[in-house]
Amino acid sequence: xxxxxxxxxxxxxxxxxxxxxxxxxxxxxxxxxxxxxxxxxxxxxxxxxxxxxxxxxxxxxxxxxxxxxxxxxxxxxxxxxxxxxxxxxxxxxxxxxxxxxxxxxxxxxxxxxxxxxxxxxxxxxxxxxxxxxxxxxxxxxxxxxxxxxxxxxxxxxxxxxxxxxxxxxxxxxxxxxxxxxxxxxxxxxxxxxxxxxxxxxxxxxxxxxxxxxxxxxxxxxxxxxxxxxxxxxxxxxxxxxxxxxxxxxxxxxxxxxxxxxxx
Amino acid sequence: xxxxxxxxxxxxxxxxxxxxxxxxxxxxxxxxxxxxxxxxxxxxxxxxxxxxxxxxxxxxxxxxxxxxxxxxxxxxxxxxxxxxxxxxxxxxxxxxxxxxxxxxxxxxxxxx
Numbered sequence: 001x002x003x004x005x006x007x008x009x010x011x012x013x014x015x016x017x018x019x020x021x022x023x024x025x026x027x028x029x030x031x032x033x034x035x036x037x038x039x040x041x042x043x044x045x046x047x048x049x050x051x052x053x054x055x056x057x058x059x060x061x062x063x064x065x066x067x068x069x070x071x072x073x074x075x076x077x078x079x080x081x082x083x084x085x086x087x088x089x090x091x092x093x094x095x096x097x098x099x100x101x102x103x104x105x106x107x108x109x110x111x112x113x114x115x116x117x118x119x120x121x122x123x124x125x126x127x128x129x130x131x132x133x134x135x136x137x138x139x140x141x142x143x144x145x146x147x148x149x150x151x152x153x154x155x156x157x158x159x160x161x162x163x164x165x166x167x168x169x170x171x172x173x174x175x176x177x178x179x180x181x182x183x184x185x186x187x188x189x190x191x192x193x194x195x196x197x198x199x200x201x202x203x204x205x206x207x208x209x210x211x212x213x214x215x216x217x218x219x220x221x222x223x224x225x226x227x228x229x230x231x232x233x234x235x236x237x238x239x240x241x242x243x244x245x246x247x248x249x250x251x252x253x254x255x256x257x258x259x260x261x262x263x
Numbered sequence: 264x265x266x267x268x269x270x271x272x273x274x275x276x277x278x279x280x281x282x283x284x285x286x287x288x289x290x291x292x293x294x295x296x297x298x299x300x301x302x303x304x305x306x307x308x309x310x311x312x313x314x315x316x317x318x319x320x321x322x323x324x325x326x327x328x329x330x331x332x333x334x335x336x337x338x339x340x341x342x343x344x345x346x347x348x349x350x351x352x353x354x355x356x357x358x359x360x361x362x363x364x365x366x367x368x369x370x371x372x373x374x375x
Contacts, residue, residue, distance in 0.1 A: 016267075016271060017342065018339065018340060018342060018343040018346075019271075019339070019340035019342070019343065020271055020275055020339065020340075020343070021268045021271040021272045021275065022268060023268075023272075024275070028343070028347055032347060032350065032351050035351050036351065036354055036355075039351075039354070039355050039358060040358070043358050043359075043362050046362070046363070046366070047362050047363075047365075047366045050363065050366035050367060051365075051366040051367075051369040064302065064305065068298065068302050071298050072295065072298070075291060075294045075295055075298065076291070078291070078294075078329065078333050079287060079288070079291040081333070082287045082332075082333050083284075083287065086282070086284060086287075088276075089276040231272070232272070232276045233272035233275070233276070236275065236276075236335075239333075239334075240334055243329055243330075243333045243334045244334075246329060246333075247326050247329045247330065247334075250322050250325045250326055250329065251319075251322050251326070253298075253301075254301055254318035254319070254321070254322055255318070255319075255322075258301055258302065258304075258305045258318060259311070259314070259315060259318065261305050261306075
């Protein structure tokens with residue numbers, strides 16, 4: 001029935017192959033390609049785990065508790081996102097903005113907790129050679145040994161979770177633009193300053209915060225070139241992206257954290 | 264957007280207006296429950312292969328719920344469902360076929 005409904009829409013062009021609007025198809029195609037990016041990273045982690053004897057189990061109960069709360073944040077953000085989409089199709093602009101802001105708040109909560117988790121692991125000695133050395137910190141033997149004997153662990157762990165954190169960050173920015181448009185730019189600049197100045201110089205987030213500055217410049221150009229009011233189709237497409245980052249975490253959480261928990 | 268795109272977007276919005284809002288809460292509850300089960304199983308000292316199988320099984324169910332209900336793929340036309348899902352699953356199966364036997368071979372041969 002849905003297939004036939006597509007052909008009822010009058011058009012000078014061929015009927016849409018997938019029976020929906022182009023923006024949504026474009027996002028789905030992007031998500032499919034992105035799922036292969038994450039698939040490759042998850043396979044790299046799993047490959048390392050299978051082929052390396054003595055794979056570490058560095059995640060103590062505090063890490064598991066932290067990661068569980070992060071998962072709850074993401075799942076809740078998916079619910080608020082779907083409610084934002086619903087509000088947008090019902091043309092309830094205020095509710096749409098509020099649900100989008102709630103989704104962003106959950107996303108920021110996830111990023112902050114993830115950042116604390118990373119900082120904790122780095123301060124204990126689980127690090128990458130590219131990260132600056134933590135001044136005055138003494139590495140715990142357990143983690144220092146992991147970095148030396150199984151370097152694949154830190155490489156794949158930080159690579160996989162870092163890529164996901166970047167996606168969540170970009171997702172929060174995306175939702176911010178859809179919810180607040182130009183008003184979001186000064187907020188993003190404040191977030192950049194806070195993230196940059198509040199993190200110590202040895203933290204990878206001190207440099208990573210500049211992603212927010214780059215995003216603010218890109219957003220300014222986009223909104224200057226094509227200012228518009230985002231409608232329900234834009235909210236739905238943004239929702240697809242947001243649910244995707246939630247979906248990816250559903251595999252990272254068990255595979256990386258739960259399978260490497262210290263019992 | 265041209266008139267065709269607007270009509271298609273409006274049709275998609277109209278379909279969503281008919282979805283029961285409480286369904287989203289049930290899906291969210293099921294996802295949280297499955298997460299709690301995963302964390303509980305972590306502390307049950309199971310065999311790694313058995314635990315991995317259960318965790319990945321639960322993750323696939325969670326992924327299906329997110330894609331089907333939150334991403335609304337369940338309500339899209341069948342062409343879209345089959346083409347998108349089959350293509351990505353085929354790629355992941357190919358990666359599995361090539362990567363995992365090799366990873367096991369390295370472990371069994373003792374290559375450092």
